[in-house]
Amino acid sequence: MRYVLMLFAFWGGLSSALAQPVSLSAEVKTSSAEPPLQVELYPLNSLTVLERTDQQELILQNVRSLSGGFFKGANGAMLELANYSVNSGSSYSGIRYEQTEVLGWFRHRARMLGNAAWVFGLGLGGYSEEIVSRIENYENRDHSGVQGLAGLSAGVMLSQSHVRLAFEGRALFGYNLDPNPRPELVARLGFYF
């Protein structure tokens, strides 16, 4: 329930923010005209997350991720999908843990230098887990319900000739994450038009 309320608050804030005239973007030349809608797509993100392993070590883990969204002036929204799995145990007895995340990001960009811009984000969304436990010839598959996630991010975005490169550091918050907050690094390479 808490997350549903937050989601409403988030989208309320986002729509109000988008309605305001903003002229900070490097690509928005005039403040009098309605800023153009700019769609962006990142088919292949390099997302690295800090995770606790079976052996109690915190390691950097590479995660499959893709995202897409838009900017309207200095503000924008993005939807991101990420998925990763971890195996532990042996061929006789093992566990496969898989996590799928969906996050909606409100993003704000600010002019830095030339084609570079600062980009800040606030994310809200959820994730679900699947665990496949095996022993001998037996297998058990279990799912969790959807659990809430929130995130904060900050980074740099470079735009040139419809190609966009972004580097972001961020922290995801979720009460069942370990560690919580979970530090992440993401490098995005994509297109905008």
Add this chain to the structure above:
Amino acid sequence: MRFGLRILLLSLLAFVAACTKTSDAQRASGSVPVLLPQVSADGVKGFGVVVLEGIDDLSEVRGEHAQFYFAPKLRNHQLEGFAPQAQFMRNKDGVYVPADETSQSMAAVYYEFQKLHEFDKKVGVGDWVSWPRKVAISFRMKSRFGRGLEYNNAFHDGESDATLIAPYNAGALPLALNPGVLAHEHFHALFNAAVMRPLLEEKVVVRDTPGKMQLHGDVLARLTHIVGLDIEEKSNDGSPLVETPQPNLIYNSVLIRAMNEGLADAWGWLNTGDYGFVGRSIVSQKINRNLKRGPFTYNSMNLQRDIFDAPRGDFTPLFYKYGAEIARGVVSQAWGKYRVEPTTEQRLDVARAIIASLPRLAQDFRNAQNSTMEPIHVHEIVGAEMQKFASPAPVAEVPPAAPPPASDKAEAAP
């Protein structure tokens, strides 16, 4: 400015929502349903939901029955290390599903110690050892074979009174998921409390056989051969290097360890009904440690000869060789008494008989410091205690699978 405040407010809301709540596993306490592999006397039976009782914090699987240390050090007879963070997913039915192997091992070990605690109470020894039991997982120790670390083994450390489980990579049932192995290790704790610790304190036996000892007489000459001692070695003032031990110290120390291992194997069977629990995890021991085979006859001469022949004074294989025979002897006695495969209740009576025999066993070791105790003596004591329990009603026939009773024939080939 208003926009910035809105962003800040939303960020704070998100942060508070995500951080102020503890995780599901941290909040889980009391009776907690957990999904675990089901291992019975017939082997693995898939997965099922068990209830862990007395849990204080599921994220460390800490509670009334066990507490865990991850790869701890043993220092000053205590475990030093941190509690591992277990990962669980709460499924839609409210059951906690381990998310990795370590978490599954912790939950399985906790559940087994919960059952062992219950078994102890039924047998009358619920307060012989302290609870919660201390358990080290991924315990790193040097291999006794030389280089590298010890794998695929579990121990009870008498000084810290902890169960130590080394990493497992043998490709069969992990030791932490093997109820018989955990019952075996738990018996060592009971044996330690009733027999080993007092006898060690009284120097009737020694824990580590032996380093440099000054021995004497006929036993000295023979044991010198075993342990590579220099008979003439004396301290600078010509006195013995250490206090002269009793002549039978080494023999008794090996024998008591064999009895400890044997009764622990029997305890594994009594708890689970599984005759081959060791072989489920350590495939190389599938035959050697199977308790459904008839016991060989052995006597003090066999053990003495094996002590003499032990390479480099490493007696450890003898603990298990003679231990397995002692365990088979106990199983055989149980079958002999009940004439069919003992039921769970009957196995409980056999467990009571073993426990009742321990004080006398300790006393007999005290009395045997200048004489040689026969390994089979343990069966005389346990058998006498078993006779105190009610005999079952006669049955028509003896099943063919019954292990034969111990015979007086010479040692048979395995």
